[in-house]
Amino acid sequence: MKKITRYSVAKAGIFFTASVFLPMNGTAAALRNSANSSGISATFGDIDRRNDFFNEFGGNGRTCLSCHRPGEGWSITPQGMRKRFDRSDGTDPAFRPNDGSNSPDADVSTVDARRLAYSALLNKGLIRIGLPIPASAEFTLTEADDPYGFVSKDAANPDLSLFRRPLPAANLKFASSVMWDGRESPPTFSIREGLGNQANSANTQHAQGAELTAAQRQSIVDFELSLFASQISVRDSDVSIPLGKAASPKILAEQRFSLGINPPFLAGRANSAFDNQVFKLFDRWSGRPDRSGSDRRAAIARGQQIFNTRTFVIKGVAGLNDSALFGKPEQLTGTCGTCHNTPNVGNSSSALFMNTGVSDADRRTGDLPLYTLTNKTTGESIQTTDPGRAMVTGLWKDIGCFKVPALRGLAARPPYFHNGSRSEIPDVVDFYETRFGLGLNNRERLDLISFLRAL
Ligand code: HEC
Ligand code: HEC
Known part of the structure; x- marks a missing residue:
């Protein structure tokens, strides 16, 4: 991959994710926004392709772009990975056994072997993060059921294989922690420092390259912090609905943010300043059918309202129901925005980590390892596919x-x-219906899906 050709569009600085990428050999390969089954997304930012984000530092051929692609929401998608695999017979730098394959020991000698070795990456866009259990941990690993036979082999000194999705390298202005488990943003670090460290670890670990200089880290972080990505239109049958200015990445760039800008609870008490209208992108469409007579726009606005105001009981969520910040409520009545509270963005505005049950043993699928952890003091055991934080x-x-x-x-x-x-997005909504009993009827379910597709 060599060159991003900018399509000039109405506002300078907006790049359709359909930008054309020219591979090294010069043949133009269009990276269309096909991965985006909902319509078109765009990035607003200072995309200087000379930035170190696009550079290789003497490692395994990877750059940040190997796993963070504008056309794939600054992450990667299985669809995109499969295309890259087919184009390169599985030799594209994304396919490297250190963390792209299910196990570093996997056979990658033939195309068929590689298809197997990289199955988690091809099927779900998952990268294998290898992490040790901290020496001071309150628990030990008592069993590792690793379908790829890597972790189980060295049970005395295990590096757990944790299969995780690349988080988007965009919209980071709003980050309250870095990485799924926050490991790059200890409390004493600013987010900017965390991102600098993160860039360095990414380069030494994923890309197996050299340590980055302070200047290189800074230039990558400046680049990342300048990127704002969002959906700009949704497609429904043959109709394309522009999402308008309020939802554009340019307006997203202007969205104010500071850590803890909109927490629902402070020191165990409901925060009277909490604005439950977390998203205000589609207010103007509420109750208004669009010109074609259909109510697609109104559906998106109704979905936004469901996100903001539909209440349900939240219980059994570690990091919330046991947190002093929330007053350790055994259960509380909340909304999607109780956790996803950053205005018009939806991450937690405070650095909080919560267990909604995604890595629970009973949701384990055969492609993920299952770990049994035992509490050193109580002797109690828990099984999980990823201990996270x-x-x-x-x-x-x-x-x-x-x-x-x-x-x-x-x-x-x-x-x-x-x-x-x-x-897909409907599967996420169904997860929440099962987990929290939202009680959505069919129309409300579709409305919430329409809204999430339009973000
Ligand atoms: C091999 C794939 C791969 C490569 C190459 C890669 N990343 Fe990532 N990136 C990931 C994965 C996977 C995660 C999530 C890991 C986790 O949370 O444990 C991630 C997370 C991140 C995050 C955290 C975002 C957030 O919201 O917390 C940033 C920032 C990031 N990457 C930037 C970069 C930069 C900069 C580079 C190049 C120096 C890079 N990545 C190279 C896979 C990759
Ligand atoms: C109790 C806190 C909490 C509530 C309530 C909550 N979420 Fe989440 N949400 C999370 C956490 C934590 C994750 C990450 C979970 C994981 O990956 O293990 C997440 C992940 C997501 C994701 C996936 C994003 C991605 O990049 O993969 C979507 C979409 C989402 N939530 C939407 C919603 C919607 C819609 C609602 C309301 C119906 C909702 N959430 C309610 C905490 C919450």
Whole structure:
């Protein structure tokens, strides 16, 4: 990949994710926004392709672009990975055994072997993050059921294989923590420092390259912080609906943010300043059928209202129901915005990590390892496919906790959740229906889906 050709559009600085990428050999390969089954998404930002984000530092051929692509919501999609695999017979730099394959020991000698070796990447866009359990952890690993036989082999000194989705390298102005488990943003670090460290670890680990200089880190972080990505139109049958200025990435860039800007609870008490209208992108469409007579726009506005105001009971969520910040409520009545509260973005505006059950043993699929962790003090055991935040803090209570991710540009980057376990947006909504009993009727379910597709 060499060159991003900019399509000139109405406003300078907006790049359709359908931008054309010219590979090294010079043949133009259009990277259309086909991965975005909902319509078109766009990035607003200072995309200087000379930036170190696009550079290789003497490693395994990878750059940041290997796993963070504008046409795939600044993450990667299985569809995009399969195309790259087919084009290169599985030799594109994304396919490297250090963390692209299911196991570093996998046979990658033939195309067929590679198709197997990289199945988690091809099927769900998952990268294998290898992390040790912190020495001071309150728990030990007592069993590792790794379908790829890697972790189980060295049970005495295990590096857990954690299969995770690349988080978008855009909309980072709103980040309250870096990585699914926050490991690159310890409390003493600013987000900017965290991102600098993150860029360095990405380059030394994913790309197996050299340490980055302070200047290189800074230039990558400046670049990332300048990127704003969102959906700009949705397609429904043959009709394309522009989402308008309020939803554009340019306006997103102007959205105000500071850490903890909109927390629902402060020191255990409901925050009277909490604005439950977390998203205000489609207010003007509420109740108004569009000109064609259909109510597609109104449906998006209704979905926004459901996100903002539909209440349900939240219980059994570690990181919330056991958190002093929320007053340790055994259960509380909340909305999607109780957790996804950053205005018009939807991540948690505070650095919180929560367990909604995504890595629970009973949701385990055969492509993920299952770990049994035992509490050193109580002897109690828990099974999980990914201990999440507990791999950073070593705390028993943090097992299965992950950050509450931002929601803009969602449609461009399926599948969802840290382990890609939900392939499309409707699957995410169905997860929440089962987990929290939202009680949505069929129309409300479709409205919420229409809204999430339009972010
Ligand atoms: C091999 C694939 C791969 C490569 C190459 C890669 N990343 Fe990532 N990136 C990931 C994965 C996977 C995660 C999530 C890991 C986790 O949370 O444990 C991630 C997370 C991130 C995040 C965190 C975003 C957030 O919201 O917390 C940033 C920022 C990021 N990457 C930037 C970069 C940069 C900059 C580079 C190049 C120096 C890079 N990445 C190279 C796969 C990759
Ligand atoms: C109790 C807190 C909480 C509530 C309530 C909540 N979420 Fe989430 N949400 C999370 C966490 C934590 C994650 C990450 C989970 C993971 O990957 O393990 C997440 C992930 C998501 C994702 C996936 C994003 C991605 O990039 O993969 C979507 C979409 C989402 N939530 C939408 C919603 C909607 C819609 C509602 C309301 C019906 C809702 N959430 C309610 C905490 C919450």
